[in-house]
Amino acid sequence: MDMGTFLTASKFSAELTSVVTDKLKTAPDEYIDVRIFLEQNAILEKVTAELDSKGLKIRNVIEGPDVLVTGSIAVENLYKINTVAEVDRIEHDHIL
Numbered sequence: 882m883d884m885g886t887f888l889t890a891s892k893f894s895a896e897l898t899s900v901v902t903d904k905l906k907t908a909p910d911e912y913i914d915v916r917i918f919l920e921q922n923a924i925l926e927k928v929t930a931e932l933d934s935k936g937l938k939i940r941n942v943i944e945g946p947d948v949l950v951t952g953s954i955a956v957e958n959l960y961k962i963n964t965v966a967e968v969d970r971i972e973h974d975h976i977l
Contacts, residue, residue, distance in 0.1 A: 892963050894972040901956055909957035912938070914974040919948040923967035932968075935961035 893901070897915070904911055917937075919928055925948065932950060933939060936958035943949040951974055954962065962968060 892968055892971050897973040900973050904956040910955050912953040912955055914953050916972045916974040917950040918969045920967045920969050928967045931965050
């Protein structure tokens with residue numbers, strides 16, 4: 882996986898990009914928790930099936946004004962989620 886592909890991926894938050902950059906070098910197969918915000922017109926069943934097929938272990942789906950999917954994925958597979966059209970943005974999900 883090309884490092885530049887991660888760094889230029891516009892759907893990743895700055896914090897997630899930082900975490901991913903470090904982990905790609907040290908532990909690319911390590912799972913990290915993510916929050917994925919979907920476009921408002923996303924068809925939830927289709928998108929969750931696609932996210933699952935790309936390696937996301939879905940933990941929760943929260944419907945509301947903003948549709949949010951939480952789960953974990955191997956760092957090296959994170960770029961696959963970036964290719965899902967209905968994904969608006971991806972953030973690192975951790976307790977503050």
